[in-house]
Amino acid sequence: xxxxxxxxxxxxxxxGKSTLLNSLLERHLAITSNKVGTTRHIIEGIYNDDDSxxxxxxxxxxTKPLDKLGTVLNQKSYGSISDSDLILFLVDAEKGFxxxxxxxxxxxxxxxxxxxxxxxxxxxxxxxxxxxxxQQVKDVFPFKEVVPISSLKNENxxxxxxxxxxxxxxxxxxxxxxxxxxxxxNFYISEIVREKVLELTEKEVPHAIxxxxxxxxxxxxxxxxxxxxxxxxxxxxxxxxxxxxRMIKQIGVLARKDLEEYFGKKVYLETFVKTLKNWREKEKYxxxxxxxxxxS
Numbered sequence: 001x002x003x004x005x006x007x008x009x010x011x012x013x014x015x016g017k018s019t020l021l022n023s024l025l026e027r028h029l030a031i032t033s034n035k036v037g038t039t040r041h042i043i044e045g046i047y048n049d050d051d052s053x054x055x056x057x058x059x060x061x062x063t064k065p066l067d068k069l070g071t072v073l074n075q076k077s078y079g080s081i082s083d084s085d086l087i088l089f090l091v092d093a094e095k096g097f098x099x100x101x102x103x104x105x106x107x108x109x110x111x112x113x114x115x116x117x118x119x120x121x122x123x124x125x126x127x128x129x130x131x132x133x134x135q136q137v138k139d140v141f142p143f144k145e146v147v148p149i150s151s152l153k154n155e156n157x158x159x160x161x162x163x164x165x166x167x168x169x170x171x172x173x174x175x176x177x178x179x180x181x182x183x184x185x186n187f188y189i190s191e192i193v194r195e196k197v198l199e200l201t202e203k204e205v206p207h208a209i210x211x212x213x214x215x216x217x218x219x220x221x222x223x224x225x226x227x228x229x230x231x232x233x234x235x236x237x238x239x240x241x242x243x244x245x246r247m248i249k250q251i252g253v254l255a256r257k258d259l260e261e262y263f264g265k266k267v268y269l270e271t272f273v274k275t276l277k278n279w280r281e282k283e284k285y286x287x288x289x290x291x292x293x294x295x296s
Contacts, residue, residue, distance in 0.1 A: 004053040005085035005168035010108075012100045015090040016120035016151055021045050021058045023151040024161070028258055029181055029188075030058045032195065044182040046175055052165050053173045057084065084113050086167040088160075089141075093119040093130055093148065097137045105141045114167050117143040118160065123150040185263075186213040192258050193227045193271060196251045197240060205236055210282075214289065222266040223259070229273045230282065237273045248273065 009017045018030035025045045047054040087108065091101055108115055117137060122130055130148055138146060145163050149156045183191075190211040197209060215226040229248075231237050241248050252271045259267045276282045 001170050002051060002053060002173050003165060003168040003170050004055070004172065004174050006055045006057055006083055007086045007088060007164055008057045008059055008084040009088045009090065010059050010104065011090035012092075012098075012104065015092045017090055018043075018058055019151040020088075020090065020118070020120065020149070021056050023154060023157060024056060025180070027180070028192075028262065029183075030191075042182075046180050047161075048173075048177055052168060053175065054161075054164060054168065055174065085169060086164060087111075087113050087115045088118045088164070089115050089143075090118045090120050091133075091137060093122050093133050094124040096133055097140065101137075102140065109141070114144045115141065116145045116147060116163060116167075117141070119146065119148040121150060121152075122148045123153045123155065186216060188262065189213050189216070189225055189259060190227060192262075193229065193251065193255045193269075196254045197229060200247060200251060200254070201239055205231075205239055209236070209240075222268060223263055224268045225259075226270045226272075227255075229271060230276050231273060232275065232277050234275050237275050240273050 009020060011017055018032045021030050021043070022028055022032070022045075024047055029045050030043050043058040045056045045058065047056060089101075089105070089108070091097055119130065119133060119137075125133075134146060134148070144167070147156060147160045147163055149160055151157070181188075190213050194209065194211040197205060197211075210230040212228045212230065213225060214228050215224070217224045229240055229251075231240065239247070240251070242250075248271055252269050255271070256267050256269045259269065274285075276285055
């Protein structure tokens with residue numbers, strides 16, 4: 001009988017949750033960047049092998065909320081707990097255990113869900129430093145296991161999968177073998193474009209930009225897609241466009257490369273930028289397009 005279950009990946013912002021999900025699934029499913037708030041939605045990635053089906057749930061990084069967006073992201077993360085069979089709690093081994101980690105663990109004490117501590121980014125520290133971090137955190141919470149990993153180096157991921165399988169209920173597969181995620185293709189496209197904006201502009205552009213697929217056409221050989229990048233002020237629009245349109249052209253080139261790899265066919269991608277200064281302007285624009293909500 002195949003074992004299956006839901007495994008939430010939780011932790012502070014920028015500890016490597018989305019990178020871990022991508023490495024476990026061996027595909028670029030969740031976008032990554034070094035900016036707080038990059039992951040805004042609950043993303044499920046489905047891992048299948050001969051004896052298990054694991055639904056990994058990538059959650060937004062939990063931080064001290066400084067605005068409404070931060071509060072909403074925290075609520076989304078905590079909301080995934082009740083449906084989980086296991087929680088992977090990630091701590092950045094390079095930075096060590098901090099107040100933010102303790103804050104989340106205090107919340108997890110209230111839940112009747114087993115928690116495995118995953119120490120990420122171990123490729124960046126020495127073995128002695130790793131032992132120090134393990135000693136530091138092993139007694140702060142009743143973790144079921146402690147697993148050090150490096151997602152980028154694929155180090156110890158097989159051991160992590162082995163540990164995860166021990167906590168899965170035996171109930172057969174929840175999804176068919178062809179299902180790999182819960183996200184739509186439009187959401188994925190918009191997220192990839194947003195990732196490239198964050199990657200290329202670094203600290204110049206805040207994480208709170210939005211992206212939206214306005215048009216999508218697909219046939220047997222190609223995909224033609226038009227993606228809007230929404231900012232809240234003209235100064236950001238100028239940055240994303242770049243001198244002579246160079247920045248937005250580069251964003252399109254990088255995004256198209258990832259999209260062609262994901263869809264396995266030629267992608268013709270058009271990206272453009274629009275300034276919508278507040279939620280009323282965004283809502284009005286969406287209504288004009290006949291779209292209920294932003295993709296990302």
